[in-house]
Amino acid sequence: MKKLLTIWMLLVAFVAAKAQMMDPVHFTTQMKDLKNGEAELVFKATIDAGWHVYSTGLGNDGPISASFHKNKMDGAEPVGKLQAHGKEIKQFDKLFEMEVRYFEQAVTFVQKIKFTKPQYDIDCYIEYGACNDQACLPPSEVTFKQSGKSSIEEEASVPKDAPEVDTAKVVAPVDSAVVANDLWTPVVSELQAFNGNAAPTESMALWLIFIEGLLGGFIALFTPCVWPIIPMTVSFFLKRNKDRSKAIREATTYGASIVVIYVLLGLAVTLLFGASALNALATNAVFNIFFCLLLVVFAASFLGAFEITLPASWSTKIDEKSESTTGLLSIFLMAFTLALVSFSCTGPIIGFLLVAVSTQGSIVAPTIGMLGFAIALAIPFTLFAMFPSLLKSAPKSxxxxxxxxxxxxxxxxxxxxxxxxxxxxxxxxxxxxxxxxxxxxxxxxxxxxxxxxxxxxxxxxxxxxxxxxxxxxxxxxxxxxxxxxxxxxxxxxxxxxxxxxxxxxxQDFNLQKTVTEAKYKDYEQGMAAAKAEHKPVIIDFTGFGCVNCRKMEAAVWSDPQVADILNNKYILISLYVDDKTPLATPIEVEENGQKRTLRTVGDKWSYLQRVKFGANAQPFYVLLNEEGHPLAGSRSYDEDIQGYIEFLNKGLK
Incomplete structure (x- = not known):
């Protein structure tokens, strides 16, 4: 989620529509013999920045939990449940309406086993889910295969310094097909040709954050704590120096000092908490209660119930220090006095800004936001010093x-x-x-x-x-x-x-009836319907636990024009990559030179997405003709309704 000051912050989470493979989680495995007839299967992961892997035991209604599965365990049996070790983060997820647990940077999953025979043959795997702020991977597997002598034999028969075996490899797609028909033919190069290289960059989000800060600064500028100080401060600089050019230089230095002070505040927030901690804090229930109460107190003050001021001794001491010093330090201390005196008006706005940008997960976001805030606050001091006559026309307090x-x-x-x-x-x-x-x-x-x-x-x-x-x-x-x-x-x-x-x-009472729902949840059946009705196809690779998929459905698919196109002009096929329904007959495929078994419906659709379209994140939308070839580029998470309509119309043309 997202704490916001203005509505345009909703557009910050804008990602590229270009199809691409993602491999953000890297596993190694080993068996640790405990020398007592038991052992531990260790699955150790390193996670790319910005991604997280969900913990164990989250329930069926939440995201994909890490879980242990066995294909074959001859001579051994699991003991207890899969355990997760690492720095676990707990956070409430508003779309799942539940608390989720996940790991960033690294996690180790451990499954304890007990040997039952002198010889063992183990073929097992763990399944896990990984997401970032824009996309989620389909359920992924890490396999472990090993056979040998177990420790229930005489200890002397077991080498004391036996090396740990690294056998796990994360499955990656290759150009193979599940069924022998043209509908599964890879079209990765065709999609790339449509998509081109026009992808939005993260700098767009930083520009929005800067504008957000600028707006907050202009709002703070017209409060009773700041506006009356402007003419007094500018007059001070002009009277202090008969040389007008020197007065302008000092006023400009004063404005620059304001910028430095607030930018340092943004840097301090980032260094103290870090981007991920800020994001977790911004969605923490206790923090939200505290911030709610704090805003109510500030609101009561603004409505006239009482005045909130910092201890007068703070500003007095800083003011005295500025008078006893000279040069740049004196001007900087004057600017710091302004920051303290104006706190009762600027504090709530700064708080809004820092909480809003913290949810972006960017290290530089708080600093960029405070830079915009400070520039807006500093502009009038420099402007009025350069053009003192403007003070006469400025509105009075x-x-x-x-x-x-x-x-x-x-x-x-x-x-x-x-x-x-x-x-x-x-x-x-x-x-x-x-x-x-x-x-x-x-x-x-x-x-x-x-x-x-x-x-x-x-x-x-x-x-x-x-x-x-x-x-x-x-x-x-x-x-x-x-x-x-x-x-x-x-x-x-x-x-x-x-x-x-x-x-x-x-909502208890809801008269809204507009619903956009796929008629087909099977690829072959949907394509057969498209051929019979001579309609284009839109495939929606989604998941029951996909947060951004639900966002797209609520924000974009609910639009009447989008709903009309999807329901009447396309064959809409939704393929759930985390569907656990067992396949009637498991399908053997070969990837990266290794054989893999597709056991569930979700496995099949995830494999289709990787093999045919070269992508493995959801949501993922692609437009096809009845023969299974792209009609336009692919599209991912992007709440731009007009852009989505243009995307659909390209396929129709």
Whole structure:
């Protein structure tokens, strides 16, 4: 999941549609003889950065758990269950509506066995699931095969320094087919020709984070804690130096010092926690409760209940230090004083920003966000120092600043509910289901509109204050947003806020009937229907435990235009790569020079995806003609609805 300040952060998780093979988990195996008639089968994995492997015993409704399976165990038998060792991370997953456990960087799975005969012959494997923020691999296997003498014989017969055998190899695809027909013919090169090299890069996400920070800085700029300080500070520099060019240099240095201070804050957050820890913290239930309560306190302060200030001694000491020093250090300490004095207004905005970008899993994201925030905050100090005459035309402090504080208070209350929603889902309280959440947001933004129109007043408001033109337009926007949310109480998808509200599954009363569901879940049957109806095919490689697949179905497939094309103009085939239904007859295939048995329906579809299309991550969408050849490039996780429609239309053309 994702904690957000603005709706455009939803577009950060944008990945390439180009088909590609992924091999992010690397296993070695060995048998450790315990010399007491028992041994341990050890499966040790190293995991590429950004990926994680799920732990054991997560249940049938969650992601793919690591599990032990045996093909043959002659002379030995398992003892207990598969054990996972490593730094296990626990995190609530909103789409699965459960707590999941997984490992990053490394994990070791251990299965204890007991020898029952002097000779043993073992053929077994573990199955595991791996995901990153954009895709999940199908259920993957690591095999272990070994035979020999067991330790239940006389100990002298066992070599004391017997080497550990590394026998595991992760299965990789080759150009072979399960059935002898043209529908399984590989089309990897054809897909690559369609896809080309036009893939979005991660820098797009960093630009969005920078803009996010810039927006936060401009909002903070117009608060009562910052705006009144600007003319006083600029006047100080101009009076301090009769040489105007020197005054401009010092004011510019002052602005640069502000940037340095806030960028250092972003770096400190990253160094203290790290990207993965920040992401885990941002989705932790206890942290979300704490941040919810913190936002409620800040909101009460903005609404006029009380004032939050840092100890006066802090800013006083820094201010005194700046007066007793000279040069660049003096200016830097003045900027640090500004940061302390303005904390009550900038603190909540900075908190929003850091929590929002932490979910991106990027080490540089907090620093980039704080850079944008600081630049927006520093601009007016430099600008007014260069052009002092602008100070005369700048708006004076007054009631409009109080209106900004109150508006921020309402917005903080709304976001406090978002954080509380995560904790509510984690603990299963069901006190903030979707319709309750929307009801509270409708009330909050309705009251905000009433306040901006002057129908509602708080203790620190001026009784004679009238609604000005900007407030009028903001009130219109707030009330329009309130009306927009009302149909959501009866199940309207409300796509603009779908990432903020609890999932649709928590809604008790839902009149929404638009459903996009595949008629075929078998490749051969779907292709036969396409040939009979002379329609193109869209294959949806998906999984019951695929998080991003559910996101695509909720955000993109629910669109009426997308649903119409999928339901009426294509044969939609959904192939679940984690379907555990046993095949009527197991299928023997050869990959990487080794034989492998496809035992389940999911094994078969996963093999099809690898062999025919050269990809192994879900979701994965490909458009085919009735002969099984691509009509356009492939597509992966991307919530751009218009882009998905264009993708479908390419196939139709």
């Amino acid at each position: 007054g009631g409009w600043m109080n209106a900004i504080k109150v508006t921020l208070g309402f917005i903080e209350l709304a976001f406090a509910l978002k954080f509380l929603s995560v904790a509510d889902l984690a603990y299963g309280w069901h006190i903030l289901d979707r319709e309750v959440f929307l009801s509270l947001w409708i009330v909050i933004f309705g009251l905000l509109g009433a306040y901006l129109l002057g129908w509602l007043k708080f203790p620190h408001d001026d009784d004679k204050h009238r609604t000005n033109v900007p407030q009028f337009f903001l009130a219109m926007a707030s009330l329009a947003f309130t009306i927009y949310m009302i149909p959501g109480l009866w199940g309207a998808p409300l796509k603009a806020i779908s990432a903020f509200a609890p999932p649709m599954s928590t």
